[in-house]
Structure formats: structure tokens, C-alpha cells
Amino acid sequence: MIKPSASDSKPKPASAPHAALLLDWYDQARRVLPWRALPHEQADPYRVWLSEVMLQQTTVQAVKPYFETFLRLFPTVESLASAPTEQVMSAWAGLGYYSRARNLHACAKQVSTQYQGEFPRDYNSLKALPGIGDYTASAIMAIAFDERAVVVDGNVERVITRLFRIEQPLPLSKPAIKQRAEQLTPHERSGDYAQAMMDLGATLCTPRSPSCFLCPVRGHCAGNKSGDEATFPRKLPKKSRETRYGAAFMCLRADGAVLLRTRPDKGLLGGMSEIPTTHWDAEATDPTKDTAHAPLELNWQQVLPPVRHVFTHFPLVLRVYIAQAPLGTEAPEGMRFTPRQALSGEALPTIMVKAIALGLDNL
DNA sequence: AAAGCGTGGTA
DNA sequence: TTACCAAGCTT
Numbered sequence: 001m002i003k004p005s006a007s008d009s010k011p012k013p014a015s016a017p018h019a020a021l022l023l024d025w026y027d028q029a030r031r032v033l034p035w036r037a038l039p040h041e042q043a044d045p046y047r048v049w050l051s052e053v054m055l056q057q058t059t060v061q062a063v064k065p066y067f068e069t070f071l072r073l074f075p076t077v078e079s080l081a082s083a084p085t086e087q088v089m090s091a092w093a094g095l096g097y098y099s100r101a102r103n104l105h106a107c108a109k110q111v112s113t114q115y116q117g118e119f120p121r122d123y124n125s126l127k128a129l130p131g132i133g134d135y136t137a138s139a140i141m142a143i144a145f146d147e148r149a150v151v152v153d154g155n156v157e158r159v160i161t162r163l164f165r166i167e168q169p170l171p172l173s174k175p176a177i178k179q180r181a182e183q184l185t186p187h188e189r190s191g192d193y194a195q196a197m198m199d200l201g202a203t204l205c206t207p208r209s210p211s212c213f214l215c216p217v218r219g220h221c222a223g224n225k226s227g228d229e230a231t232f233p234r235k236l237p238k239k240s241r242e243t244r245y246g247a248a249f250m251c252l253r254a255d256g257a258v259l260l261r262t263r264p265d266k267g268l269l270g271g272m273s274e275i276p277t278t279h280w281d282a283e284a285t286d287p288t289k290d291t292a293h294a295p296l297e298l299n300w301q302q303v304l305p306p307v308r309h310v311f312t313h314f315p316l317v318l319r320v321y322i323a324q325a326p327l328g329t330e331a332p333e334g335m336r337f338t339p340r341q342a343l344s345g346e347a348l349p350t351i352m353v354k355a356i357a358l359g360l361d362n363l
Numbered sequence: 364a365a366a367g368c369g370t371g372g373t374a
Numbered sequence: 375t376t377a378c379c380a381a382g383c384t385t
Contacts (some may be wrong), residue, residue: 099368101383154382
């Protein structure tokens with residue numbers, strides 16, 4: 001991070017004591033991450049943006065290999081902008097929340113054309129870009145540009161609700177958390193502070209059994225004082241969702257090609273590839289009527305047991321059917337036969353990888 | 364503004 | 375096995 005020298009910086013309000021403690025801790029405990037600049041290195045806005053989008057609701061462990069792949073395939077925002085959509089979706093396949101990939105691509109195009117390939121150093125301009133919300137805009141301001149920004153993510157919410165024992169449940173407590181975060185955020189070392197809060201949440205102030213004995217701000221923590229820190233943040237109970245059911249059809253042509261199609265851009269698994277499926281309904285549909293919805297009239301055989309998969313908002317039980325099609329079979333309107341060798345280049349979400357693997361195993 | 368939107372790991 | 379959790383955004 002580049003720090004302004006003492007001579008040219010105006011007097012700033014004194015930081016909360018907590019910030020200095022946190023920054024000292026960060027200097028010796030910071031994690032080394034592929035997208036993170038080393039001390040005294042300047043952060044790269046492209047890497048910061050790419051990693052922040054990938055990390056939305058996603059674990060560091062899951063992101064690491066995808067981040068490396070993207071950086072190799074698309075070393076610059078310009079190269080990402082000029083890549084075909086299918087390549088971007090395919091590279092993102094398996095990471096989840098696929099609207100992020102569409103927005104990522106759209107954002108790269110916009111940065112290339114509207115900002116000559118340089119991310120704007122301005123919160124409002126950043127937040128106006130697709131896929132960049134309050135958190136991500138603030139994180140880019142702080143981490144990439146070392147500008148003061150109040151960065152509140154899930155880690156910060158956990159740390160702050162524990163520090164102040166905020167009894168109000170999330171998401172109702174978001175405004176109160178933001179207000180506390182605003183008060184705590186220092187005017188210096190913005191990027192380090194933001195990452196320090198996230199490292200604290202990720203390594204010590206963890207959801208279950210936090211390691212308070214190692215915490216640099218233990219002495220300022222109301223939660224630790226009363227010993228119930230692990231019960232924060234309070235959360236509104238989640239509503240459980242009904243299981244949905246559907247059928248999917250895995251058609252293997254004699255030359256080894258698999259019948260695929262692309263889902264609509266919007267909605268669940270938007271823009272991703274799939275083997276043809278029925279709608280996924282909450283009512284337990286009649287399995288004997290499944291093959292009436294098959295894309296081709298073939299000798300369909302059900303593979304047991306069905307594929308089970310859990311989405312964010314509902315569990316799915318997918319009955320998979322397999323059939324072989326003779327050489328020369330043409331794909332129905334809107335579908336295509338993809339050679340088995342080319343499957344890895346398809347944008348297949350995990351549920352479809354499961355279904356196709358099951359089908360191939362049983363053919 | 365409440366709901367939609369993936370996946371893999373862990374207790 | 376079930377339930378919860380992980381650096382949120384969009385409509």
C-alpha cells in the first residue's frame with residue numbers, strides 16, 4: 001500500500017483504539033492470498049475486482065483455483081472484455097451464482113470502453129458497474145486504491161455484532177452495523193484495515209468457537225466480556241424450502257456426442273449449458289409421464305437413484321434418463337450435439353456434471 | 364424490499 | 375442426515 005507521507009497529510013481525526021490494534025495484528029498475521037498484494041506492493045485493481053466478485057458468498061478455498069484460471073485465460077480486463085461469453089461462462093462453471101459471471105463480463109466490457117480499461121477511482125462510478133454493489137465498490141476503493149471506504153461484509157458483521165453485542169437480528173441490524181463500522185474505520189491504511197477486519201473474521205472471529213485468546217481487540221469486545229460472543233450475530237430464522245422434482249434426459253449419440261442446450265440468460269443457472277430437462281416442480285410429478293417430455297423419441301431408461309442437489313433456495317431431486325441415439329440423429333431445434341471431448345469446454349453447472357456423469361456411468 | 368440466486372465444507 | 379455457513383447483487 002502507498003501511504004501518504006506525514007508531511008503532506010492533513011491532520012486526521014484520531015482513529016478508534018481498535019484500528020491501531022487491528023493494524024498491528026494484521027502486520028504480523030495477514031494471510032498470503034493469490035489476489036492480495038504483498039506488503040509494499042501496489043494492489044492491482046483488476047485482481048482486486050476479480051477476486052472480490054468471486055468471493056461474494058463464496059469461500060477462499062473455492063475461489064483460489066478459479067482465480068488462477070481466470071488470470072491465466074484473461075490476464076487483463078481488456079482480454080476478459082473481448083472473450084466470447086461462452087468461454088467466460090465455461091471458466092466460471094462450478095463456482096455458482098452464475099449471474100456474477102454475466103455481470104463480470106459486462107463490467108469488463110464497460111471498463112474497457114467507458115474507462116479505457118482502467119477501473120474508476122470513485123465509489124459511485126464503481127457501484128454503477130454491473131455486479132458491483134455497496135460492499136464490492138467499498139472493497140475496491142479501500143484495497144485497490146487505499147481510499148477510505150466503509151467495508152461491511154459478512155466477516156465485518158460478525159466482528160462488529162460481537163464487539164458491541166448487537167442483539168437485533170440480521171438483516172435488521174445492518175444499518176446499526178454500518179454506523180458502528182463507520183465510526184471504527186480509520187482514515188489511514190484503508191486497504192490494510194479492510195483486509196484486517198476480514199482476516200480477523202476469517203481466522204479468529206469465526207462463526208463457531210472463535211479464538212478470542214488470540215484476538216487483538218479482545219479487550220474492547222463486549223461479547224468476549226460476557227462470554228457469549230459465539231452467539232452473535234443474531235439472525236432471523238430462515239424459511240425452509242420445499243423439495244422440487246424433475247427429469248433430465250441424457251442422450252448419447254453413437255459417435256459419442258451428448259445432446260445439450262443453453263438455458264435462458266436470466267434465472268436459475270442462467271446462460272449455462274444443460275442436458276434437456278423438464279420443469280422442476282414442487283409437486284411430486286408422476287415419474288411414469290417423464291419420458292413424454294423427452295427431447296427425442298428413444299428407448300429411455302431411468303438411472304437409479306436420482307441425483308440429489310441442494311440449491312440456495314430449494315433441494316432438487318432430478319430423475320435422470322439415458323438413451324442412445326443412432327448415428328446421423330440431428331439435434332432438435334435449439335439444441336446441439338456436443339462431442340464428449342468438448343464437454344469440458346461447456347458451461348456445465350455442478351448439477352449437470354452430476355447428471356451427465358451418472359448417465360455416462362450407466363451407458 | 365423480500366426473494367431469487369450455487370456450491371462445497373463442516374458440525 | 376440435516377442445517378448452517380462463506381469477502382453479496384439484482385430486481
